[in-house]
Amino acid sequence: MPGFGCRVKKGSLTPDTCSSMHELSIANSILEAARAEAARRPGARLVKVGVRVGELSGVEPDALSFSFEALVRGSDLEPLALEIETCPRRQRCSLCGRIFRVVDFDLCCPDCGAFESRCISGDELEMVYLEIEEAQVAPAPEMGLRAAARAGEREWKNGPSSLGKESPQ
Amino acid sequence: MDRVPLEKKVLSENDRIAAALRARFHAHGILCLNLISSPGAGKTTLLEQTLARFGRDERVAILTGDVQTDNDARRLARFGFPVRQITTGGACHLDARMVERALAEWRLDDLDLLLIENVGNLVCPASYDLGEAAKIVVLSVAEGDDKPLKYPAIFFRAELLILSKTDLLPHVPFDMAAARDNSRRVHPEIEVLELSATSGAGMETWLDWLEARRHPTPAAAPAPVATSTKSAP
Numbered sequence: 001m002p003g004f005g006c007r008v009k010k011g012s013l014t015p016d017t018c019s020s021m022h023e024l025s026i027a028n029s030i031l032e033a034a035r036a037e038a039a040r041r042p043g044a045r046l047v048k049v050g051v052r053v054g055e056l057s058g059v060e061p062d063a064l065s066f067s068f069e070a071l072v073r074g075s076d077l078e079p080l081a082l083e084i085e086t087c088p089r090r091q092r093c094s095l096c097g098r099i100f101r102v103v104d105f106d107l108c109c110p111d112c113g114a115f116e117s118r119c120i121s122g123d124e125l126e127m128v129y130l131e132i133e134e135a136q137v138a139p140a141p142e143m144g145l146r147a148a149a150r151a152g153e154r155e156w157k158n159g160p161s162s163l164g165k166e167s168p169q
Numbered sequence: 170m171d172r173v174p175l176e177k178k179v180l181s182e183n184d185r186i187a188a189a190l191r192a193r194f195h196a197h198g199i200l201c202l203n204l205i206s207s208p209g210a211g212k213t214t215l216l217e218q219t220l221a222r223f224g225r226d227e228r229v230a231i232l233t234g235d236v237q238t239d240n241d242a243r244r245l246a247r248f249g250f251p252v253r254q255i256t257t258g259g260a261c262h263l264d265a266r267m268v269e270r271a272l273a274e275w276r277l278d279d280l281d282l283l284l285i286e287n288v289g290n291l292v293c294p295a296s297y298d299l300g301e302a303a304k305i306v307v308l309s310v311a312e313g314d315d316k317p318l319k320y321p322a323i324f325f326r327a328e329l330l331i332l333s334k335t336d337l338l339p340h341v342p343f344d345m346a347a348a349r350d351n352s353r354r355v356h357p358e359i360e361v362l363e364l365s366a367t368s369g370a371g372m373e374t375w376l377d378w379l380e381a382r383r384h385p386t387p388a389a390a391p392a393p394v395a396t397s398t399k400s401a402p
Binding site (some may be wrong): 021022025026029030032034037049051052056058059090105106107115116119123125126127129130131132133134 | 170171172173174175176177178179180181182183262290292293295296318321322323325326354355357
């Protein structure tokens, strides 16, 4: 994330879109982190990235999905998918210890009625996982050309039947 | 298909730089404050009137962020303190790297207060840690008193809410009690000050707040904060 929050390489997003859309720079940070992870695994293909977004994070999940898709489209990472898990605000009551979800900014403990509590979740903005398809293992060098060719033939024959079974989304 | 757990912050690169900045500020005894508001809430005027009340020997510097122009830096430079403009060229917030670069030519030994005026925006700056000791959110009475509920992220993270332009109260329907109540619904511990940089009302309270943060009594000194989040472990 050097300098600018958002750098758009392809697509129709303009600098105006950038400055009005916080989520674009967040999406870009997610992509940069995913790229860094991919660089550590040569030949692997990134399939999906999972993020956690708290309702107090200031990030709108729909806008983040939109920005993410816009950045991925036409890029080397296409068709990388994004899965967002949203996290509600939760507080722990300082008096009775009850953990409760905050709805409509109501900070009153539902058990004891106290207003003293600590926020324990809701401001997350985290990468949770990456789904990766590892590189196909190349034929071992000692296999010899003929054996390698046979292996390739088998793969080709088996290929079409295995299409469509891959990665149920 | 492999699923690789990551469990790291989306903005971990920014957070890494911010943590390094925070450590430098701490080592040099600098209090760094990050002022955030919507455009036009009066951050620059508040800073002008703050600098105007400082003695010449104050060791204070200002970083001011805008999408374009160095107008704010020019306004603030009149007071004789070091000022640097960060022009983001489109980005809607300052990030830690911009602050790191802007500080490169200053000797931190010469400072004990760094005031950062963020880009006018209540959304994006909330997500970016700049290594500050505290975020301050400025809300003018010309805006809606329900803004804390509309933009909770920044009110949740700010330590202090400054309700500005109070000289306009006779002319606007702003409900001061509602604004305080709304900000406390989002963040019960938030401190609230009211002031008008134009009339000067409330400026002393703000300067007292600054002074208390700059020279905390040992008992009141807050422990150094490692991150900007409020989450309990």
